[in-house]
Amino acid sequence: MMQQFYPSVPHGFRFELNKDMNFSAAHFIPSKDAGQCQEMHGHTYFVNVTIGGDTVDASGFLIDFKQIKQAIHKKYDHSVLNNHPEFKDKFPTTELLAEQIWQTIQDLLMATENKPFCLQVIVRETPTSYVIYRPRKEDFR
Numbered sequence: 001m002m003q004q005f006y007p008s009v010p011h012g013f014r015f016e017l018n019k020d021m022n023f024s025a026a027h028f029i030p031s032k033d034a035g036q037c038q039e040m041h042g043h044t045y046f047v048n049v050t051i052g053g054d055t056v057d058a059s060g061f062l063i064d065f066k067q068i069k070q071a072i073h074k075k076y077d078h079s080v081l082n083n084h085p086e087f088k089d090k091f092p093t094t095e096l097l098a099e100q101i102w103q104t105i106q107d108l109l110m111a112t113e114n115k116p117f118c119l120q121v122i123v124r125e126t127p128t129s130y131v132i133y134r135p136r137k138e139d140f141r
């Protein structure tokens with residue numbers, strides 16, 4: 001669970017769903033500006049995703065909560081983020097991890113019958129640091 005408030009994202013959809021999850025992973029940031037973070041270390045990442053849509057699927061779901069967890073937890077838990085193909089040419093910073101989580105979830109949502117939208121991803125890396133990724137309209141392809 002996130003340790004504090006949930007920043008909200010304005011939207012006009014009828015339904016909004018939020019899912020909390022967490023996973024443990026290691027990473028390092030091989031940039032000379034990254035200080036101590038150049039060394040391999042680990043975090044328990046806390047993630048909150050916000051999904052919006054006007055219609056539900058045949059089961060009455062915007063999206064099944066467990067599908068969201070499976071897509072993210074299964075992919076990143078107990079892994080080294082740098083080893084994932086999406087981080088081959090970029091560093092797994094909190095910002096870029098949030099963007100990748102958004103992309104993974106949005107791809108999942110686009111494959112559903114009711115096609116909801118991932119409106120916001122919050123990634124907390126430490127008790128005092130988190131990032132919010134909010135896609136722009138043109139990111140929904």
Ligand SMILES: [Zn+2]
Nearest residue numbers: 027037041043
């Ligand atoms: Zn770190």
